Amino acid sequence: MAFDLADIRKARERISPYTRRTPFLPFENLSKKTGKTIWMKCESLQRTGSFKIRGAANCILENMAAAKKSGVIAASAGNHAQGVAAMSSLLGIKATIVMPQTTPAIKVQNTSAWGAKIELSGESYNDSYVRAQELARSDGLVFVHPYNDPLIMAGQGTVALEMLEEKDFAGVEAVVISVGGGGLISGCATVLRQLAPRVKIYGVSAQNAPAFYKSFQSGQVTEQPVSHTIAEGVATKKTEPEMLALLKKNLDDFFSIGEDSIANAISTVAEHAKLIVEGAGALPIAAILNGLIPEKNVAVVLSGGNIDIPALSNALQRGLVEQDRLVRLLIWVPDRPGGLNSVTEILAQRRANILEVVHQRMTLHAPFGDTEIEIDMETRGKEHTDEILAALAKSGVRVQRLA
Numbered sequence: 001m002a003f004d005l006a007d008i009r010k011a012r013e014r015i016s017p018y019t020r021r022t023p024f025l026p027f028e029n030l031s032k033k034t035g036k037t038i039w040m041k042c043e044s045l046q047r048t049g050s051f052k053i054r055g056a057a058n059c060i061l062e063n064m065a066a067a068k069k070s071g072v073i074a075a076s077a078g079n080h081a082q083g084v085a086a087m088s089s090l091l092g093i094k095a096t097i098v099m100p101q102t103t104p105a106i107k108v109q110n111t112s113a114w115g116a117k118i119e120l121s122g123e124s125y126n127d128s129y130v131r132a133q134e135l136a137r138s139d140g141l142v143f144v145h146p147y148n149d150p151l152i153m154a155g156q157g158t159v160a161l162e163m164l165e166e167k168d169f170a171g172v173e174a175v176v177i178s179v180g181g182g183g184l185i186s187g188c189a190t191v192l193r194q195l196a197p198r199v200k201i202y203g204v205s206a207q208n209a210p211a212f213y214k215s216f217q218s219g220q221v222t223e224q225p226v227s228h229t230i231a232e233g234v235a236t237k238k239t240e241p242e243m244l245a246l247l248k249k250n251l252d253d254f255f256s257i258g259e260d261s262i263a264n265a266i267s268t269v270a271e272h273a274k275l276i277v278e279g280a281g282a283l284p285i286a287a288i289l290n291g292l293i294p295e296k297n298v299a300v301v302l303s304g305g306n307i308d309i310p311a312l313s314n315a316l317q318r319g320l321v322e323q324d325r326l327v328r329l330l331i332w333v334p335d336r337p338g339g340l341n342s343v344t345e346i347l348a349q350r351r352a353n354i355l356e357v358v359h360q361r362m363t364l365h366a367p368f369g370d371t372e373i374e375i376d377m378e379t380r381g382k383e384h385t386d387e388i389l390a391a392l393a394k395s396g397v398r399v400q401r402l403a
Contacts, residue, residue, distance in 0.1 A: 005191060005195070007150065015158065018053070023041075023042045024166040027300075030273070034288060038299075038300065039168060039298070041300070042302050044281055047086065049079070049110075050082065050305070052083035055149075055153065055154075058155030060091065067142045073097070074096075077107070078108075080144075081103075082111050082306070088115070097116045100120070106307070119135075125237075126237050156186075157188055158187075160189075164191065173198075174299070175202070176288070177202070178233075180236050181240070182240070182247055193250055206235070207256045211237050215244050216254040223237055230262055231257075234283070255287050260321075263314070263316075265286035266282045266316070270312075275302065285302075326376070330401075331373045332373075334370060340373060343375070343397065346395055356376040370398075
């Protein structure tokens with residue numbers, strides 16, 4: 001697993017014709033909200049929508065002769081797949097990609113659009129990895145690992161080289177990076193530990209993909225089942241020993257984030273930074289929103305932006321719920337004419353936007369003599385929601401907030 005700063009600098013020279021120097025932008029709204037100074041390294045705007053093309057380019061270019069001769073193969077939940085497919089297309093190399101059956105449609109479509117042969121196999125990346133290894137051996141293909149390869153990690157480390165060259169990075173005290181297999185954060189940490197040792201480095205993963213987090217906390221390699229997560233880009237169920245050793249050596253801390261917080265982060269970035277990020281890319285923002293990062297001047301890597309429309313829609317709705325801007329109420333009023341009207345008048349007076357109303361007179365859930373009203377509404381946030389709840393209670397109706 002030997003690679004160093006010199007390898008990362010060579011990787012930058014090698015891949016620069018094929019990759020994009022991504023923007024390093026201030027997140028002014030979140031900075032104001034948190035009292036911090038937040039910077040975003042926008043790999044979501046990278047070619048193929050993810051940092052992964054950096055490592056894929058470095059690995060394929062270094063193994064060009066063998067790749068041209070026999071073709072390449074990779075296992076991926078999507079972003080590495082697109083990076084390998086794109087580079088193979090640009091270089092005239094045949095590529096086969098094995099992807100989990102749970103991979104979002106947009107990532108499958110984008111990978112196929114680059115001309116790669118797609119095989120969907122297994123429920124997680126690890127299942128796809130086993131199948132890809134079988135095909136590599138049987139068909140003599142060059143295997144391009146998504147993270148556990150010095151060439152891959154050196155390519156990903158070019159993200160940190162670019163950040164360090166930004167004049168606005170001078171005051172940064174901490175960098176927050178999402179962790180799936182660990183290739184991105186290992187490459188970046190190698191750069192930061194040598195060129196900016198004062199900077200804290202934090203890793204973050206999804207609670208529903210806990211293998212790396214639990215391995216880091218225990219110091220022992222562990223395999224954990226993966227539950228459904230919107231951050232499917234970090235959904236690995238097994239930690240590699242070499243990667244764990246690198247992270248234990250270089251990281252200051254490691255955090256685990258729940259699904260609602262990830263959705264809230266996606267929504268926050270979309271609304272206030274005007275950027276679309278996928279679940280894995282939003283993890284560092286979620287860590288900040290959850291108050292896990294103590295430093296005041298913080299840079300985050302938005303690792304990818306490949307999220308499909310249904311998942312984005314769901315994330316935005318869940319984000320609004322997390323922010324108390326999308327609210328569901330269960331209200332009981334006396335079963336007589338004007339009951340529903342009295343409720344909607346209160347909501348109108350308080351400028352709540354009603355999305356849906358279900359009015360049930362014949363239900364066993366309501367007390368005898370009452371009718372039940374379920375209302376979905378939009379509000380301006382927690383204070384506005386609390387004001388509406390207080391007004392309803394003051395009017396004499398019984399109200400319950402539903403999850």
